[in-house]
Amino acid sequence: MAVLSLFLPPFSPDYSGVSAVLFDLKTVTAMHDASGCTGNYTGYDEPRWYGSKSPVYCSGLREIDAVLGDDEKLIQKMIDAARDIQPDLMALVGSPVPMVIGSDLAGVAAELEARTGIPSFGFDTTGTTYYDKGAAATILALLERFTEPLATMPGSVNILGATPMDFGKGENLRDLKKLLQDRGLFLTACLAMDYNLAALRQSAAAEVNLAVSRTGLLVAAEMEKRYGIPYLCGLPYGEKASEEYFAALEEVRQSRQSRIFNASSRDFCDCCKLSAAGGACGVGRANDSRTAPEILIVGEQVQANAIRLALQRDYGESSVAVGCLFGLEPGLALPQDKDLKSEQLIGQELNRDNYRLIIADPFLKVLLQNNQKEFWPNAQYAVSSKLAADQIARLTGSHFNRWVNLRIEKTKV
Amino acid sequence: MKKIAIYGKGGIGKSTTTSNLSAALAARGLKVMQIGCDPKADSTKNLMQGRIIPTVLDQIRQRDNQVELDHIAFEGFGGVVCVEAGGPTPGIGCAGRGIITAFQKLEELKAYERYQPDIVFYDVLGDVVCGGFAMPIRGGYADNVFIVTSGEMMALYAATNIAHAIENFGKRGYAKYSGLIQNSRNVENEDALVQQVARESGTQVIKIIPRHKLVQQAENQGMTVVEAFPGSEMAREYNCLADKVMKEVGL
Numbered sequence: 001m002a003v004l005s006l007f008l009p010p011f012s013p014d015y016s017g018v019s020a021v022l023f024d025l026k027t028v029t030a031m032h033d034a035s036g037c038t039g040n041y042t043g044y045d046e047p048r049w050y051g052s053k054s055p056v057y058c059s060g061l062r063e064i065d066a067v068l069g070d071d072e073k074l075i076q077k078m079i080d081a082a083r084d085i086q087p088d089l090m091a092l093v094g095s096p097v098p099m100v101i102g103s104d105l106a107g108v109a110a111e112l113e114a115r116t117g118i119p120s121f122g123f124d125t126t127g128t129t130y131y132d133k134g135a136a137a138t139i140l141a142l143l144e145r146f147t148e149p150l151a152t153m154p155g156s157v158n159i160l161g162a163t164p165m166d167f168g169k170g171e172n173l174r175d176l177k178k179l180l181q182d183r184g185l186f187l188t189a190c191l192a193m194d195y196n197l198a199a200l201r202q203s204a205a206a207e208v209n210l211a212v213s214r215t216g217l218l219v220a221a222e223m224e225k226r227y228g229i230p231y232l233c234g235l236p237y238g239e240k241a242s243e244e245y246f247a248a249l250e251e252v253r254q255s256r257q258s259r260i261f262n263a264s265s266r267d268f269c270d271c272c273k274l275s276a277a278g279g280a281c282g283v284g285r286a287n288d289s290r291t292a293p294e295i296l297i298v299g300e301q302v303q304a305n306a307i308r309l310a311l312q313r314d315y316g317e318s319s320v321a322v323g324c325l326f327g328l329e330p331g332l333a334l335p336q337d338k339d340l341k342s343e344q345l346i347g348q349e350l351n352r353d354n355y356r357l358i359i360a361d362p363f364l365k366v367l368l369q370n371n372q373k374e375f376w377p378n379a380q381y382a383v384s385s386k387l388a389a390d391q392i393a394r395l396t397g398s399h400f401n402r403w404v405n406l407r408i409e410k411t412k413v
Numbered sequence: 414m415k416k417i418a419i420y421g422k423g424g425i426g427k428s429t430t431t432s433n434l435s436a437a438l439a440a441r442g443l444k445v446m447q448i449g450c451d452p453k454a455d456s457t458k459n460l461m462q463g464r465i466i467p468t469v470l471d472q473i474r475q476r477d478n479q480v481e482l483d484h485i486a487f488e489g490f491g492g493v494v495c496v497e498a499g500g501p502t503p504g505i506g507c508a509g510r511g512i513i514t515a516f517q518k519l520e521e522l523k524a525y526e527r528y529q530p531d532i533v534f535y536d537v538l539g540d541v542v543c544g545g546f547a548m549p550i551r552g553g554y555a556d557n558v559f560i561v562t563s564g565e566m567m568a569l570y571a572a573t574n575i576a577h578a579i580e581n582f583g584k585r586g587y588a589k590y591s592g593l594i595q596n597s598r599n600v601e602n603e604d605a606l607v608q609q610v611a612r613e614s615g616t617q618v619i620k621i622i623p624r625h626k627l628v629q630q631a632e633n634q635g636m637t638v639v640e641a642f643p644g645s646e647m648a649r650e651y652n653c654l655a656d657k658v659m660k661e662v663g664l
Contacts, residue, residue, distance in 0.1 A: 069543075069544060100507065100510055101510075101543070101544055102509055102510055102513050102543065102544025102545045102547070102548065103544060104544060104547070104551055104585075106551075106552060107551060107552060107582065107585040107587070108585075110552070110584075110585045110586060111584050111585050114584060114585075
């Protein structure tokens with residue numbers, strides 16, 4: 001019962017991550033489900049769905065289909081859709097029922113491709129892991145299929161790990177693209193928002209990959225192996241921190257060595273700054289009020305890290321922890337960071353006495369028992385969907401400073 | 414690495430045949446891995462001195478999914494790496510789904526990378542009754558499938574069904590159906606009956622294994638014939654089967 005959610009909705013699952021990556025391509029995407037999972041994706045996980053023409057379908061899986069495992073019926077439906085839409089590719093996306101009955105979606109896709117000649121993919125998503133895993137697996141499958149190694153184009157970058165679950169309608173991404181452009185860099189591909197197959201094919205020519213989420217980090221690590229492209233993982237939030245970000249990017253371009261752009265333990269603890277063993281003081285011991293962090297940022301790990309670094313560099317806040325909602329990536333974490341695997345753990349962490357300020361999706365506020373704590377809402381589509389889309393903070397570059405200054409002014413009032 | 418699935422009706426001698434194959438190949442210096450895909454979890458016991466090893470699913474349940482490779486993979490005779498997928502408590506759960514979970518766990522723990530086997534045998538329960546039991550035939554798993562049968566009607570019926578499932582998957586570029594292994598039960602006209610089924614399903618009988626009391630005697634000692642009676646005529650039969658399997662899979 002420890003994982004039961006009483007107040008929070010389920011966060012975006014893997015099949016939504018798959019579908020979001022395919023959304024921009026001319027794909028017939030069929031979710032193999034009874035309709036709930038398709039509705040969950042189109043209704044709550046995909047802000048681009050309304051008014052779009054993206055062909056996302058539900059296979060209409062029924063009890064007898066599950067019992068008989070009639071793959072031919074599914075294949076025929078896909079062939080019919082392909083005849084009408086003439087897609088560039090087709091995809092079958094798994095959900096809990098296919099997972100339980102052991103549907104062979106990769107095999108069905110292979111058969112579909114053999115019969116139609118259209119590149120087809122089967123994703124054995126289960127609905128039991130988060131969107132980032134599904135999104136990363138899909139980007140990697142697309143790269144495997146369409147992207148051959150290319151000669152490097154100097155000054156070119158890919159943005160990796162852009163999904164609506166992390167970036168809503170993409171305002172922060174547009175700001176990032178602008179910042180890149182201002183610095184004379186050009187974009188090869190933004191995977192996977194506002195891109196097409198041609199950009200995907202060109203992505204192997206990028207000089208550096210910019211991983212902007214955990215999804216992006218998973219993809220960047222693999223692209224480094226496949227195409228030898230180094231990556232920078234992080235986001236340029238805050239004026240001073242952004243300068244550091246672009247200096248780090250330049251360093252990656254020169255050295256060809258990948259880098260996680262993050263704070264270090266030494267940034268957050270006076271005693272560690274003086275000691276050779278950074279972080280050895282146990283700054284993560286949240287029950288120790290003398291060393292425990294005062295600010296908690298909850299959400300996607302790369303974005304939360306970027307907020308932390310901007311608070312440190314631009315505002316001198318040196319006592320900040322990150323709470324990860326979708327799993328903690330050890331390479332991105334500082335000792336004080338927490339893997340908040342359940343609503344119970346999220347609630348416990350939010351209510352620790354040491355925190356004076358919480359930055360999190362507004363839905364999480366319901367778990368706060370102490371109204372004395374300051375709460376800065378920063379919505380994430382994977383958590384609160386369209387219900388809080390107007391509270392997705394614009395944080396790239398100096399927008400971060402405006403956002404923080406506004407919050408500080410409000411607090412004073 | 415060659416991955417080979419051994420199918421056949423329940424009780425027909427798949428595990429006996431597979432274990433003797435594993436033992437014969439291990440004795441030649443090959444690294445062999447045998448994965449039992451049967452909730453009974455007794456595929457590998459004659460490679461493990463009669464010991465029933467903990468299953469993947471039992472370990473997942475008992476250790477709350479905090480499973481390491483050493484909890485589920487055990488070296489038996491000749492260094493054969495033995496794994497039992499296991500299954501749910503009889504009467505509940507889903508055994509087919511259990512096979513999928515066990516396979517996923519082996520991949521997650523990078524079992525093939527760590528042991529680097531030359532040959533992997535999947536010893537699969539009975540008929541291909543559902544998606545889970547078809548898992549070893551799917552993409553990325555077995556390259557070749559052999560079916561163990563006797564001349565008994567139900568065994569031949571099961572063999573035909575399994576062959577049909579493999580043929581269905583053929584369109585997806587999956588495992589190749591490489592032949593029948595006749596585990597003789599001394600049924601009247603047995604060789605001809607099995608030959609006929611082979612012809613009808615477009616395959617061949619790669620080896621006829623005679624019925625012999627040494628098999629039972631070896632099993633009573635918790636061993637394969639290859640281990641217990643290495644100089645016996647029956648051990649030579651299994652070695653001959655190993656030769657033929659290797660030839661079929663191109664090793």
